[in-house]
Amino acid sequence: MKDSVKPFVVLVGLLVLWHTLVMAFDMPSYILPGPLAVANSMVDNASLLWEHTLVTLSEMLLGLLLGVLLGIILALVLVYFTALRPWLLPPLLITQAIPVFALAPILMLWFGYGLTSKVVMTILVIFFPVATCCYDGLRHTHQGWLDMAQTMGGNRLAILRHIRWPAALPALASGLRVAVVVAPIGAVVGEWVGSSAGLGYLMLQANARLWTDQMFAALTVLAFCSVTLYYTTDRVLRRLIPWQPETSQE
Amino acid sequence: MFDVIIRRASLRFGNHCVFTDLNLTLKGGQWTCLLGGSGVGKTSLLRLIAALPAGETTGEVVCQDGFSVHHRIAWMAQQDLLLPWFSVLDNITLGQRLRRNLTDVFTRRPLLSAEVQEQAMSILEKVGLSAKADVLPQHLSGGQRQRVALARTLMENRPLVLMDEPFGALDAITRLNLQDLACELLQNRTVLLITHDPLEALRLGHEVYHLRGHPARLTDAITPPGKTPRTLDNNGLMALQGKLLDRLRHESFDEQSGEP
Ligand SMILES: Nc1ncnc2c1ncn2[C@@H]1O[C@H](COP(=O)(O)OP(=O)(O)O)[C@@H](O)[C@H]1O
Ligand SMILES: [Mg+2]
Numbered sequence: 001m002k003d004s005v006k007p008f009v010v011l012v013g014l015l016v017l018w019h020t021l022v023m024a025f026d027m028p029s030y031i032l033p034g035p036l037a038v039a040n041s042m043v044d045n046a047s048l049l050w051e052h053t054l055v056t057l058s059e060m061l062l063g064l065l066l067g068v069l070l071g072i073i074l075a076l077v078l079v080y081f082t083a084l085r086p087w088l089l090p091p092l093l094i095t096q097a098i099p100v101f102a103l104a105p106i107l108m109l110w111f112g113y114g115l116t117s118k119v120v121m122t123i124l125v126i127f128f129p130v131a132t133c134c135y136d137g138l139r140h141t142h143q144g145w146l147d148m149a150q151t152m153g154g155n156r157l158a159i160l161r162h163i164r165w166p167a168a169l170p171a172l173a174s175g176l177r178v179a180v181v182v183a184p185i186g187a188v189v190g191e192w193v194g195s196s197a198g199l200g201y202l203m204l205q206a207n208a209r210l211w212t213d214q215m216f217a218a219l220t221v222l223a224f225c226s227v228t229l230y231y232t233t234d235r236v237l238r239r240l241i242p243w244q245p246e247t248s249q250e
Numbered sequence: 251m252f253d254v255i256i257r258r259a260s261l262r263f264g265n266h267c268v269f270t271d272l273n274l275t276l277k278g279g280q281w282t283c284l285l286g287g288s289g290v291g292k293t294s295l296l297r298l299i300a301a302l303p304a305g306e307t308t309g310e311v312v313c314q315d316g317f318s319v320h321h322r323i324a325w326m327a328q329q330d331l332l333l334p335w336f337s338v339l340d341n342i343t344l345g346q347r348l349r350r351n352l353t354d355v356f357t358r359r360p361l362l363s364a365e366v367q368e369q370a371m372s373i374l375e376k377v378g379l380s381a382k383a384d385v386l387p388q389h390l391s392g393g394q395r396q397r398v399a400l401a402r403t404l405m406e407n408r409p410l411v412l413m414d415e416p417f418g419a420l421d422a423i424t425r426l427n428l429q430d431l432a433c434e435l436l437q438n439r440t441v442l443l444i445t446h447d448p449l450e451a452l453r454l455g456h457e458v459y460h461l462r463g464h465p466a467r468l469t470d471a472i473t474p475p476g477k478t479p480r481t482l483d484n485n486g487l488m489a490l491q492g493k494l495l496d497r498l499r500h501e502s503f504d505e506q507s508g509e510p
Contacts, residue, residue, distance in 0.1 A: 144331045147302050151325040152406065154348025162347050166335045243334035243388060 007231070033213040038220060041213040048202070053221050055198040059115060059187040060229070063122020068179060070123060071130025072172070078131070079138045079164075096128050100186060104193040113194045122186030126179035130172070137171025138164055170244045173237040180233045184226045251278030252314040254299075254410055254440055259309030261294050268294055268305065269466040274459070276410070278314065281433075281441040281478065283455030285448060285494065287501055291466045292444045293328075296412050299442070300325055324408040328415045330399040332387040339383040342402040343370050370405060376435060377401045393424040397431070404435055411441045417450065426482075429454055433479040448494035452487050453480045460494070462501045 001009070015035050021027070022034040029037055042049060074092070078085055100121055111117035141164045149159045191200025199218045206215040238244070253275055260270035268291040276282045286292045297304035299311050300323050311319050332341050340347070343362055350361065362370070374380045377397040387395055396416060403411060416432075417425045433454055445451050451458045456478065457471040472490065474480060480487055 142331075144327050144329055145333065147297075147300075148325055148327065148331050148344075149348055150302060151300055151323050152345040152348050153321050154345075155351055157352065158348045158350055162336075162344070163333065166333070243386065 007227075030210045030212045033216055037213045038216040041211075041217040042220065045214060045217060049199075049217060049221055052197055052199050052202045052218070053225065055115075056184075056187050056191065056200065056222065057225060059118040059190070059198065060122060060183045060225075062115070063119045063186055064126060064179060064183050066119065067123040067126035067183075068130050068176065071127040071175065071179075072134050074127065074131040075134035075138055075168075078135050092128065092131070095124060100125055100189055101193075104189055107190070108194040113196060118187050118190035118195070118198070121190040122183050125182050125186040129178040129182070130175040133175025133178070134168060134172045137168030140171075141167045169241050173241055173244070176233060176237060177230070180229050181226070183229075184222060188222065251409065251438065251440060253278045254319060255312050255314065256295075256299060257310050257312070259295070259298055259307070259311070261291065261298060261305050261307045263305040267465045269461075272309070272466070272468060274468060276440050276442055277456065278440050279438045280456040281436075281443060281454050283443045283445060283451035283458045284461055285445060285451050285458065285498065286461035286466070287498060288446065290461050290463075292461055293414055295461070296414050296442065296444055299323070300412055319410060322408050322410050324403045324406040324411045326399055326403045326411065326413040326416045328418060330387075330395040332395055332398055334387055337384045337386060338374070338379060338390070338398050338401075339370055341387065341398055342373065342405045343367075344402060345406050370401075373401045373404050376404075377431065393420055393428065396420060396428060400428070400432055400435065409440055411436055411439050413441065413443045415445055416443075418446070425450070430479050446498075448491045448498065449482075449487075452490055452494070453482075454478050458494075460497065462497075 019035050022032055027034075033041075074088070078088065103124065104117075104121060107117045107120055111120055145163050145167070146159070149163055187198070188200035188203075191198040192204060195201045199222045202218045203215050206212070206218065256272065256274040256276075259272040259274075261268045262270075272295070274282075284292055284295070294304045298307050298309070299319065301311075301320065313319055313322065333344065336344070343366060346362060346366055350359075371380060371383065374383055377400055379394060379397055379401065382390065382394065382398075387398065390398065396419075399416065403413075413432075417428050420428065429450060443451070443454060452472075452474050455472075455474065457473055459471055460469040461467070462469065472494075474487060474490060476484065476487075482488075
């Protein structure tokens with residue numbers, strides 16, 4: 001079976017399992033609606049879902065973009081300004097030690113109920129994995145390459161651009177994969193704490209009214225977006241880093 | 251061509267003294283080969299000459315003409331050190347890339363001038379890889395990769411070439427071929443070749459030294475007769491190889507019995 005088909009097979013399997021569960025235990029639809037009911041709700045609320053999906057997606061993508069940038073800049077600063085390292089590390093760790101759930105209300109207070117606070121939440125959950133992976137990658141450049149570059153009389157910027165940066169890309173890619181997976185957490189948690197739009201908001205509203213099918217519809221769309229985002233990122237990264245070492249050939 | 255003189259070189263890692271007071275002259279335009287068992291300090295000596303970080307070092311490395319060796323060295327290490335994200339052509343012109351500074355970038359000076367490009371292609375032709383210019387290193391064999399590394403060294407066009415067991419990982423036939431190629435292409439350069447293979451040293455070296463002991467010292471130079479690369483049907487050469495092999499074996503025996 002082709003690798004690209006396998007996720008869909010898993011998906012269909014899960015749907016069938018879900019359907020049989022609902023049928024077998026005769027679940028009331030406000031506890032667990034069946035896949036067909038959810039699909040129905042998706043069709044009925046298509047335009048509503050679309051509208052809110054766009055909001056959540058833009059929060060996620062904007063947060064991802066800025067968070068990745070911030071992470072990379074931090075990694076470069078940590079590598080090239082060693083004196084700053086002991087000053088930077090504690091505050092960075094504090095931002096990660098406090099759960100985003102606890103920070104969310106404060107961020108709402110500071111950045112309002114709109115897009116900004118969700119983007120900030122997303123940045124908060126993703127910049128750290130990106131920064132640590134990128135930092136690790138930059139630090140572990142093969143010493144032989146650096147020695148050679150030194151005997152060639154290379155300048156620091158060129159060495160970063162042609163050797164250290166590309167050498168760090170596989171590590172950065174792992175950071176990006178993690179970032180893409182956790183980005184929805186930032187956005188949706190932000191929407192739960194306070195918002196007037198987005199899939200998280202829609203889920204809260206539907207939940208309050210026991211429109212469980214609509215809630216599941218929103219959840220399904222969110223899951224679809226996350227999974228698509230992951231696979232797209234993975235494909236793009238593989239294409240961009242063809243020399244990435246793959247030790248296990250399955 | 252100028253001699254390179256290494257005076258009173260010493261190197262230690264903490265309490266472990268690798269060598270002290272080592273003197274060595276690399277004759278200009280000739281190949282000096284350095285033999286020695288593993289861990290005796292060959293790589294460290296090479297790093298010291300190239301001013302690469304290696305323990306606590308003292309001593310000086312000067313050229314006969316009074317200038318420092320800085321920026322006169324091409325470095326060829328044990329591994330080929332090809333960058334996997336660059337094609338063969340980009341790999342051999344790495345030096346040009348790395349020396350490009352910000353003003354070059356802003357004034358949009360071309361990365362590789364036509365002249366450099368031409369030179370690179372002619373060198374690739376000399377090492378027999380002109381067909382592989384646009385190939386990524388991962389698609390090359392070990393021997394081909396080492397030939398690219400040799401081409402990169404030639405591209406640097408430096409008077410002093412330091413080589414650290416560059417052919418150590420290759421099979422016997424490929425190794426002989428590469429020795430011949432390197433000998434031909436690096437003629438009239440001052441070369442310091444480190445190897446643990448006596449035959450390689452005897453085929454290529456105008457002078458062959460042996461680094462041995464703790465702390466390591468250099469033995470007197472052997473000057474094998476005849477033009478390099480010396481052929482294998484030379485009886486004198488084979489006898490010398492036997493002698494050197496014996497000495498290397500004896501040395502590791504000494505080491506083992508010398509341990510407290
Ligand atoms: N970074 C290091 N730290 C401590 N000891 C080192 C280091 N590098 C080399 N040495 C020691 O220096 C000695 C010489 O090493 P090296 O020059 O690599 O030997 P060779 O190239 O002859 O095999 C070895 O005994 C090794 O243990
Ligand atoms: Mg060595």
